[in-house]
Amino acid sequence: MVGTAVHARTLQRRLEQLVDVTWPSSPLPETARAVYLKAAASSDWPGLIALAKQQRRDARSALGLITRLQEKVRGTHRDIATHADDLLAGWVRPDRRADWPQVRAQLVATLKPQTGVAKAEALADDFGATTARAVKSRMEKPVADLDEFLANSAEQWRAALVGARLAEAIAALNTRRPRPLVPGPFGDDIVSPLAAELNDRLTQLCDTIGSSDRDAIRTNARSLADWARGTTLDDTVRRAVDLSVARRDVASRWTLGPAAQAAGELIRNLILAQAIGLTVEEAALLGGDNLDRWRAASALPLPNELGPGQDVTLAQLKSNPATFDGDDVFVSGVVGQVTIKHVRGKVLSTASLLDEDGLSLTVGIEHIKLDSGGLDEGAYATVAGRYVADDPVFNHTPILRVGRHSYEDEGEHSFLAAATHLTRWVVTPVPHGLRYVSSWERGLSGANNQLRYGTWLPFERRL
Template identity: 30%
Template sequence: MDTSFAKWVHQYIHVVFQHAQKELRYHKEYQKDQSKQLKGRRLWGRLSKFENHVSYMKQINSESWSSLHSNAKEEISDHLHALGELSAKQVTVTELYNDFPDLRFAFGKAVAPSSRPNWTQERQRIYQLAEEKGLDKEKIETGLKYLDTYDPKKELKNIEGIVVNMYERLHLDWLRRTGALMGSRFAELVASFNLVSTPTPDSSLLPSLPAEISKKLTIINQVETEIWLSLKSKEGKTILQEKIRLLKEQTEEDIHSFTIPRLDLIASLRKENPQDPSLGNLAIEIADLARRQLQAQALADTLNWALDLEGKVLKEWIKAAQAATCYETKYQWPQPVPIDTLLASPQRYEGQDVVIEGLVKEVKIEHKGKERKVISTALVAGDTSNITVSLPFIKLDSGGLVPGAWCRLAGTWKGSSKDALGEPALEIDRIPYTKLGKESFRDWLTNQIAPIFLRIPHEIAGTWSWQKGSNGAANPLKYGVWCRHERSSKRGRR
């Protein structure tokens, strides 16, 4: 091994252990101070995204929208600053992670001292030199015993464990912090929606609204498709980052200039006629646009991080892009059936997957059995009849499905549903993004960014309009379900 390479190896190991010591001190300080508060926030960056919803809950319940809005903007600034610090760490960690194969090569050439043919003589010589320098005999013997048992392969494994742990922990820290950031962005959007008020809603804007919404969604789909194709063909980092920048800038501008005013317009018009299907469908479309715009921002942040972090995280994105056969979702919505038609011929649809639409009249959350299993039921109104929908293990209202909302839900029709105490009900489905993501890139990225943002909470096969007030669009913040909870049960998922 030449001298320059040996120096590089020494420097690499020095940086690894220096960084590891900093991380150790960091964690000790975090554990020591994690219960302390500073202006209502955690002192350290390793906060859980779910620590936010406690403060959100208070402001939402009291409908303090101005306070929620200003706090959200301040938190966005704090999160971006903390993410900048993580990015500074990322440079060192990525370099160590990417250079590890060279270290493995170096250690592959190393030989354990005890396996050298003349080790006994060399050991004695080292002892004598150490004595001549006045070193303590006990310390000399301790050092030599370490050399007696030193194994380069074990040392390499130890260093590899430290480097991989630093890489994975940094990524986890980024996910937690970015999950909190997306919560703050969502909070700003919901607060703005509740703050804006149109005294005289302009219904003349309605005829052009579907086409305008479609145009906004088309732009998002086009840029995301280009991103997928760029990853699939392994285009350069600069090209990808430019597409990501365009996606983020476009959605940020549209949210404030278009989406929030239109959300308010539809909400205002629906006050007078909540059971109007055409207004209900428009309400769903504009709410879905808001969710897609937030999801696009989460995608932009996540992919930008993967491009910088490189290594295993970026390889996952490239592998998924190359494995996908299409961009669009592979989820197939079942046949839509009017509620009155379904209830008029319930046996005809027994066990079939269908989609129903209507106005949510009420939502009930019950705990059943010894395990106190959560069962959600909701009453959805059609033209002249009401239908019950049910979902186990999940509180439906936590995602914003509340009385007054217009909903579109997919599920299996049962003439006797256990979850509805034997009454007829539509048992709501959940979308299996993990399975669908093997073919669809959009489904894969929905699942991939779920730890920081979920377009529809709990992967429910449905969508619904946004309602103003303390029980409505803000509920995912209030209950901490704007992203996939790390401890959430997998029961009910396909």
């Protein structure tokens, strides 16, 4: 009897701890989207920075609170598992107790005015058949529901945090003063060494995830997220600024294009790395299925390529279109004007891709706006998809139909694809999983389109 009382008091204290807390508010992503949209649509970069900093502070505070609450909830889970069996060891089904006929009659009489006789008798019989296992399940369910609520709240706040950092990076892209580029084939390139270091850090994280040391996983994940923001992201954005301004010179649009594209790709990968670090850190804290999914992903090779296809030039496609008809190809060039048409209720989005010899190719997709992820006029991009020599949907013109990633399927072979899928409710580096990489360009459009269209937010995902 004394042991039962101890178990009951332990569970009671745990439940009281959960009640006596200040619960985190919701980040209200719809409101955040509206606020960002207003600033982004009006090019109010100082206002955007102020909004993003406040959102970042709120997110960090909320995530810290949620982590403490999650630890309490998990502690309650453990206590139920430890003490509930002992507490219920003497449980006897109500319908097997000597006083059950009297108890049942009282239950039916109490319920009958609200439910009717048949329903009252059925409810009483259900109660009479309650087993110790059912009682334990009913004790566990509210705690499990609370755990799920906190996990969902944490995911929303991680999205708010990463979105705030994306907003700050876009504002910095549009406010930083450009510096003159150092002449030479590589100039003052910082992108290549940072991209190599990012790969090294991701590989190290994968190795750590594969271990059983959850503290080491948390430390490594936090280190990745911290490194991917701050100076690393700031220096990469500065490089994108310099290249974006330098490429306004017509002669430099193509010569500096690959370097600008590499900077844009690194920025997106750094944003993704922050999402990976934040998500893995929580998975290591809580364990369970989420950590198991990351462990499975960590055993895969790192690369996440554009997908199947061969690298071809516009000249090759123009000279012999029939050879490539129906093939998956990669094509690079400067993006021309993006056009969006509504034809018989269907959105058709197209853009031209230009090379330095004046050749052009139309790239297009149905149902999706190509510029929603930053593929906008003036950007340098590599686009992957299926080449169609005579496409009836696009007015019988030769076209490169932009492909789309299936990160869930590709995640069976690539850690980065799996990580993009596992963090899809936190950030999407390229919205809709479109198969292209492009430079980050200044202005109302360009990189800013992810804020203008709101495509970094969970409820806008199309993966």
